[in-house]
Every structure is written in C-alpha cells, then in structure tokens.
Amino acid sequence: MSKVMRTVKNVTKGYSNTQVKVRNATSNDPWGPTGTEMSEIAQMTFDTGGRSTDFFEIMDMLDKRLNDKGKNWRHVLKALKVLDYCLHEGSEHVVVWAKDNIYIIKTLREFQYIDEEGKDQGINVRISAKELTSLLLDEERLRNERKDRKSWKSRVHGIDQ
C-alpha cells in the first residue's frame, strides 16, 4: 500500500528520476536501502556540472529525509545510511556538503521517537548519527576509508549483499 502511495506521490509531485531513487531508498518500508540503490545514488553524486543537477537533487532529498519527524524515523535512519555510503563511494562534494552541514547530523544524536507500543525507535538513529559525526570529525579516518573500501563495507552494506 505504501509503495502504491509513494508511486502516486512521485507522479503528482513531479519528482525527477533522481529524486524518486532517493525517496525509494529512504522510504518507510521495513527493508532497504539495498546496496544496489545506494551504489547507484553514490554514482550519481558525481554529476554536478553542466545541465545535470543530480548532486543537488540528491542532497536536497536526503536533507528533507534527515529532518523528517519522529514517526518517520525510518526516513531519517535510511537517509543517514545513504549519506554514509555516499561519503565513502560518492563524489568529494558529498564530503564537503556533510562537513558544512554537520550540525544536521550532530543534532540527531539525541533523536527521540517512542512508538505506540512503547518501543524506542530512536535508538538506531542516535547510534548512526553518533557514528557519522565521529567519522566526519576524523579527517584521516574518512580519507582512509574513502581509499580502502573494504574496511567500511561491513558497516554500511545493503541487505541484498
């Protein structure tokens, strides 16, 4: 059902293919984002010049997802995951963007959401935000992980891998 609604929304709101890709990868579905989705998005962040606006569209959409409300904690969590992936496999622009806007991620370290059953769904967001913050503050580690992909793959893998 949610998938149908998302497809309708994608059409009525006139989202571009790039935006649709990010929206799908960071949806409220209890699965994903897949490694394939993240890898595709990361590749698209290299398009920044000329007529292509992929990079900006991706970052805008991730930004929206990161600032979503508690009920949509999966949006936030998955956006952190996609961002983490793009920081490793995406263009250098992603690194610059994330460093410039680190307060968006830092302030998620206290993200809160308790669901109707009293379950603390915010915890995964808090943990991911903490990890991403310390990665962004550690220039050397980030450089190394961008060079050597194996070292971080175990942490940021999609469920189809």
Next chain:
Amino acid sequence: GTSRNVDMSRSESDLAINIKKATNIEETAPKRKHVRSCIVYTWDHKSSQSFWQGMKVQPVLADEVQTFKSLITIHKVLQEGHPVTIKEAQSNIGWIESLSRGVIGDGARGYGPLIREYIYFLRAKLQFHKHHTEFNGLFEYEEYVSLKTTNDPNEGYETISDLMTLQDQIDSFQKLVFSHFRHGLNNECRISSLVPLVQESYGIYKFITSMLRAMHTTTGDDEALSPLRNRYEGQHHRLVRFYYECSNLRYLTSLITIPKLPADPPNLLSEDGEAPALPRRPVQPEPEPTPP
C-alpha cells in the same frame, strides 16, 4: 555553495512555532524535535537574534514549568547552536535574569529554587565564554582549536581554574536538581535539565584533564600545579558520583550515554592510564575572532 537549501520565507514562522512548543506548559521535557529546530535555525541563518526575540514574546513568566523549560531550551541552544549564539546571548543576560521574577519562593510545583540556580549557572557560563572565546558551547574536545593557553603557563593556570569554577557550579546545580525530585512523579521535566549538565561537565572534564597534563609537561613544575591537582581530584570523585546517580535514571540513560569514569582520577604526570588522550594540535589555526 554546499549549504542547505532552506526556505527562508517559512523558517521564521516555523521557528516561532518551535519555540512555543518547546516551552509549553506541559510538565515534560522540552521536546527534542522542537529544540533541535531552534538549534538548526541558528546554523542556517548564522544568527540567533530571531531565537531570542521569539523567546521574549512567549509568556514564559506566567508559569514556573514554562520558565524552567525555556531555561533548558536556552541552555541547549547555547550548547549546540552556531557559535554566534553565545556572543549574541551576552546582551540577553539581563532578560535571562528577569526570568526569576515569575516565581515566588518555592513555587506551587517546587521549581522556584531550580529556576534561580539555573539562571545563576547560565550567567556564570556566559561570563566564562565571554572571557574564553576559544571554547564552544559544549566544550567539545574534538573541535577544540588549540591548546594555546598551555604555552603561556599563567594564562593556562587561569583558564583551568575558571573551568573548575564552572564545573563546581554544575555540581551544585545537579545536586539541587536531584534533591528536588518529587516522590511518585516521573520527574521527566526536572531530569531533562540533567542532560545538558552531563554533557557539559564531561566536556569540561576532558579539557581539564588534557590541559592539566599539557601544563605538567610544558612547565615541569609539579609543585606549583599541586593546588590544581588537588582540586581536580576532588572534582573527579564528585563527577563519578554524579554520573553514577544519573545512570540509575532510566529516562536519562535512554536519551544519552552516561560517561564512565575510572573510580580513581588518572595520573596527570603520565601519558598512560584511562584518561582521554591529548587532543591533536590543529592543522590550520582558526582565524582570530574579531572583537565585538
């Protein structure tokens, strides 16, 4: 540019709503999402003027819970907001002090003493930042730009001593909060004021530890530093106790990780042990802040 794509026309009215909701009359913690929006606003706009203005139009004096929640919100925004927030807060100290006028004595729900102590603490914090502009609101270790004061032992001594005074003020405030828990209530609103206190005290602790170590290395004068060492040890034991008491509050441990300190203070004269390591020196020095 790489900045966020913010809808500036909407953000002002959104901020007003966030401030209103963060400081509403319900006896709970100020909701994180609203506090976060206030923090993010100061970064997006590189200004906190609208935050202060928004605060001032709220009827926060009408109710002691509202007053207390606004003080927590202010504290969080000072800690996590854009650095300009602390600078701009200096001209709002008078207004912060006026917040004590809303409650007489203990107040119906007992927030009177807490409000007065919170104001006293925030004033001390702002005073500290006014004299030591190199520190950010959370005394964050990894972001510290330099240990320049340790190059000048006199200045370093004074900075450490001022940090310790602030740490003592956090300690007396947290004790007051604990002593004002009400039996049979969940105390969420009171407990939520401990969140920024735990974070700030740990930031200060890590700084003092590494600065004192650096001072011992640079001066080699253990004798002259012994008063600071003694004070440090006393503070270490009080912090262990504070964090232990916090670790028993489930609401608090679900929100933040309570730091775990060794039972005994680390040896400041050696590099090993369980103390946090010295921060790395910055690759590039930050530009000097322009005087106001």
